[in-house]
Amino acid sequence: MAPQRKSRDMSSSLTHDPDRRRDIAHVGPVELYTPVLEASRDFFVHVMGLREVHRDGNSVYLHTWDDYQSWTVRLIQRETAGVGRTYLRAASPQAVDRLNATIDAAGIDRVTATEVHHLGDVQLFTDPDGHEFGLYWDVEWYVADDTDRPALKNQAAAYAGRGANLRRLDHVNYLAADVPQTSAFLRDVLGGRCTEQIIKDDGSPQAIWYSVGNKSYDLVYTEDWTGHSGRLHHLAFATDTREEILRAADVCLDAGVHIETGPHKHAIQQTFFLYVWEPGGNRIEICNAGARLILAPDWKTISWTREERAKGQAWGLKTIETFHTHGTPVVDKPAG
Numbered sequence: 001m002a003p004q005r006k007s008r009d010m011s012s013s014l015t016h017d018p019d020r021r022r023d024i025a026h027v028g029p030v031e032l033y034t035p036v037l038e039a040s041r042d043f044f045v046h047v048m049g050l051r052e053v054h055r056d057g058n059s060v061y062l063h064t065w066d067d068y069q070s071w072t073v074r075l076i077q078r079e080t081a082g083v084g085r086t087y088l089r090a091a092s093p094q095a096v097d098r099l100n101a102t103i104d105a106a107g108i109d110r111v112t113a114t115e116v117h118h119l120g121d122v123q124l125f126t127d128p129d130g131h132e133f134g135l136y137w138d139v140e141w142y143v144a145d146d147t148d149r150p151a152l153k154n155q156a157a158a159y160a161g162r163g164a165n166l167r168r169l170d171h172v173n174y175l176a177a178d179v180p181q182t183s184a185f186l187r188d189v190l191g192g193r194c195t196e197q198i199i200k201d202d203g204s205p206q207a208i209w210y211s212v213g214n215k216s217y218d219l220v221y222t223e224d225w226t227g228h229s230g231r232l233h234h235l236a237f238a239t240d241t242r243e244e245i246l247r248a249a250d251v252c253l254d255a256g257v258h259i260e261t262g263p264h265k266h267a268i269q270q271t272f273f274l275y276v277w278e279p280g281g282n283r284i285e286i287c288n289a290g291a292r293l294i295l296a297p298d299w300k301t302i303s304w305t306r307e308e309r310a311k312g313q314a315w316g317l318k319t320i321e322t323f324h325t326h327g328t329p330v331v332d333k334p335a336g
Contacts, residue, residue, distance in 0.1 A: 023095035023191055024088050026213040028136065029071055029119075030172060030235060031084025033328075034280030037077040043278045044073065047255045048237070048286075049163035051148065054117060061117060063142060064237065065160040066167045070118040070140045073169070073235075080329035081281040083232035086172055086219075087119065087134040088190075088212070096123065096137050099190075106189050128185050129176040129221075130230035164248035164286055170238040171217055173285075175224035175231040175327045177335070179205050182221045186210045192219065195294050196268050196302045198309055206306075209269060216294045217269055224327065227335035231327040234275065236285035242272040248286050252276050260322060265314040268304060275323070282328050 034040040041060045044050045053071055054061035061071040069089075076084055090096045103110050103125050113122040113134065120138025127133065144150060148157040159165075176182045183205055186192040192210040195217055200206050209217040222233050239245055245263050252259055252274075260283065262274040274286045312318045 021091075021095070021098070021191070022213070023091050023099050024135075024212040025091045025095075026089055026215075027169065027172065027218045028069060028087035028089045028134075028139070029074060030086050030169060031074045031076055032235060032280075032282055033076050033078035033080065033082045033084055034278070034282065035077070035079055035081060036279050037075055039279035040075050040282075043255075043257065044075070047163045047251060047257060048284075049160045049165045051157070051160070053142075056117070063157070064166050064168050065148070065157045066155055067169065068141055068156050070142045074117070081232075082230075082329045083131065083172070083174065083235070083282075085124070085132045085134045087116075087122065087136060089139065090135055090137045093137050096135060099123075099135055102189055102191075106185075108189070127174075127176075128178060128181045129174065131174050131176075163251050164237075165239060165244055166237040166286065167240055168238050170236040170285075170287055170289075171215075171220060172235055173220040173222060173233040175228075175233050176221045177224050177227050177229045179208060179221055179223050183208050183210075186212075186219060186221075190219075193299070194301045195299060196304065198268070198304045198306070200306065211294060214293075216289060216292060225324065226327075226331050226333070228331050229335075231329060231331070232282060233327055234283035234285045236287050239286060239288050242288045242290065245272055245274050245286050245288055249274055260326075261317070261320045264317045267309075267311075267314045268302075270314065277326075280328075281330060283326065 044062050045052055050062040050064055053063045058077040060075045062073045064072045100123055108125050110123055110125045113124050116122045118140035119136045122134040122136045124134050142156045144157045150158045192212040194208050195211050196209045197205045198207040207222040210219045212218045224231055249263050258277040260275040265272050270292050272288045276284050278284050
C-alpha cells in the first residue's frame with residue numbers, strides 16, 4: 001500500500017537550483033496492473049519480444065533484451081488496469097540519502113520496502129497525484145544463460161529479434177489532476193528538468209516532459225480531463241531504429257492487437273511512435289527518439305501552445321480522440 005502524503009502545496013515549494021546534483025540515474029522497472037494477466041504476458045512475450053524471467057503468486061516479471069537490470073516490467077493481476085510503482089535508480093548510495101532528505105523536507109511520507117524482487121531497500125513515496133515511486137540503489141543485474149547469452153559482452157542479453165524487439169524501457173506518461181503541482185514536485189524534490197511542455201492560454205502547464213537522467217525525457221504528465229488522480233496514459237519502450245517500429249505495426253496487425261495511432265512522428269520531442277493497447281487495456285508506446293539528445297546544461301524549456309498543438313503531429317497527422325480520453329484505470333465519468 002502506498003504511503004500517505006502529508007498536506008502540502010508543492011506548487012510553492014523549494015526554490016529550483018540549476019546547479020543541483022543529478023541524483024537520479026534513470027527510470028528503473030515499472031509495475032503494470034492488468035485484469036488478464038496471462039493475455040498481457042503473452043502480448044509482451046510473443047508480440048513485443050520480452051522474456052519472462054520470474055513469477056510469484058499474482059505477477060509475472062519480464063525483461064527487455066538490453067536492460068542491465070534483472071527485470072523491466074512486473075505485470076500484476078488486478079481487477080482494473082493501470083500503473084503500479086515506478087522505480088527510480090539513484091546515482092549512488094549517497095544520492096539516496098540526499099533524496100531521502102529532500103523528500104522528508106518536502107513533507108512527503110516515506111517508508112522503506114525490503115521485499116521488492118531483486119532490489120535492495122526501496123524508499124517508497126508518492127507524487128502529488130498519488131502515483132507511487134520507489135527509490136533504490138542496490139539492484140541485481142541480469143545474468144544471461146545459454147539460451148540468451150550475447151556475443152558482445154557489453155550487452156545484457158542476445159539480440160532478441162522477435163516481435164517488436166523492444167530494447168529497453170523508455171519513459172512513463174502519467175495522467176494527473178494537477179499538472180502545475182506535479183511539475184513543482186519533479187523539479188524541487190526529484191531534481192528533474194522540464195525540457196518541453198504544453199501550456200494553456202493562461203500560461204500554466206497542461207502537459208510536461210521531464211528529464212531525470214541523460215535522456216531528453218523520462219517522466220511525462222498530462223492533464224487528466226476527468227479530474228481523477230493516479231491514472232496512466234501510457235508506458236513506452238524503445239527500439240533500435242524507426243524501421244523496427246514499422247515492422248512492429250505489421251506484427252501487431254497480424255496478432256490482432258489494437259493499433260490506436262501511428263506509425264508517425266511527434267512534434268514534441270520529435271519521437272517516432274506507434275501506440276497500441278495491450279490486452280489489459282493499458283496503452284503502450286513503441287518509440288524511437290533517433291539521435292536527439294538534450295546536451296545543453298542550460299537548456300530552456302520549449303513551450304507549445306494549444307493552437308500549435310492543434311496542427312497535429314510533426315507531419316500533420318491529427319491526434320486521435322482516444323489519445324485525449326483513454327487512460328487506465330478506465331473511469332466512467334469525471335471526478336466530483
